[in-house]
Amino acid sequence: MNTVIQVSDVSKNFGSHIVLEKISLQVNRAAIYGLLGPSGAGKTTLVKMIAGIETPTKGSIKVLDTLMPNLHNMTKIGFMAQSDALYGELSGKENLEFFASIYGLKGEKQKERIEHAASLVNLTEFLKKQVHQYSGGMKRRLSLAAAILHEPQILILDEPTVGIDPVLRQSIWNELYKLSENGTTILVTTHVMDEAEKCSQLGMLRDGRLIASGSPRQLKESTSSETIEEAFLYYGGVRHEN
Amino acid sequence: METFDYIGPFLIGFFIFFFVFLIAGVSFLRERTTGTLERLLATPLRRWEMVAGYVLGFGIFTVIQSAIIVAFAIFVLDIMMAGSIWFVVLITLMLAVTALSLGTLLSAFAKNELQMIQFIPIVVVPQVFFSGLFNIETMADWLQPLSYIMPLTYGGEAIRDVMIRGGGWGQIYDEVLILAGFSLLFMTLNVLALKKHRKL
Ligand SMILES: Nc1ncnc2c1ncn2[C@@H]1O[C@H](COP(=O)(O)OP(=O)(O)OP(=O)(O)O)[C@@H](O)[C@H]1O
């Protein structure tokens, strides 16, 4: 099957607060799908549901043709939360070892994966340091490393590059491209427009609705905009007039 | 026999219960407030595995803690010790596991560390009054049954059985089993409470 993530008519309320309304989208294998939207649009809520940590109020989410949440599927997903969920008292290495062992990575294989993931995010020399002494960006990078340890088929990243400098951000994006070339499906949220350009597919989220989707080029062409930002404003504006 | 010999066994149980309850509760709560709980729920770990893992992990520390407190009471404070020290360690360990499972369960209902501390007057303090340190028969009739739902009642009684009356397994097995039952109940409830975060 080519469709890896299938979101069908999903709505989510917290109490009476409607956070997402009738979202439908699909992500194909090896795509880099970007969810773009302003703060509070519901990006985190949506990716959490796809990762299986939240359940939709209405509608359904299928990952690899299986209804989520599904424990077996969770072995195939790597999730990086928006807030760094790390153990501050442990060193970076210990954090990675902990998450690696949850996914059953042991011995040599574990060591090798930890080294690979750490070097990818430029943290190799800080692995012995306790995480509460890390800077914000270092924690972000460690979270990213933890998400890719078990070589997941699907990578869900909630604002992965916040607080990361442009050089490292570029190298992280290069790695995402590499992963996607090797068949990993990537779902990433962002509110940075220039990052949106880097995705192969985009979903624009605003006030809990998916106002547009398509490749960055399609979105720009169909709104005759120069930039994603303009396209976003265009779609946002159209909705206002209705 | 001095007063201290009488309340000593109870104090051992009380301190173990109190500290383990608080530490386990606060650290499980932090697991939630720092987002690591949610992070774990994004892994294929099962809810019961998380709860069991917590109890086992902390269990190792509680074994050491129990041993230290009991050894201190007996060898340093020189509290009367009629029975076997190993039974006392066993009982305090069961009491610690009970406190551990209750602490982690109740942390689900606290939003921050302060609220966890607010559980002390609700959960820990009443046990001081109802667990046999004071004469329960002098209490109002309707209050007396409360002692049956307090883990410290059983823990305190069993420790006293061993330390003062020199009792063995025959005297304490029912209390030990009841404490094990409490632990299982609290752990099961905690597995269910985690359902709030993830359905599976
Ligand atoms: N557990 C919750 N209970 C109640 N409301 C919530 C909960 N989680 C999220 N919300 C609400 O849902 C809305 C969308 O939140 P969400 O975190 O998904 O936004 P976001 O697009 O990720 O924003 P940001 O870019 O700031 O991370 C917000 O209005 C938020 O207040």
Ligand SMILES: [Mg+2]
């Ligand atoms: Mg968010």
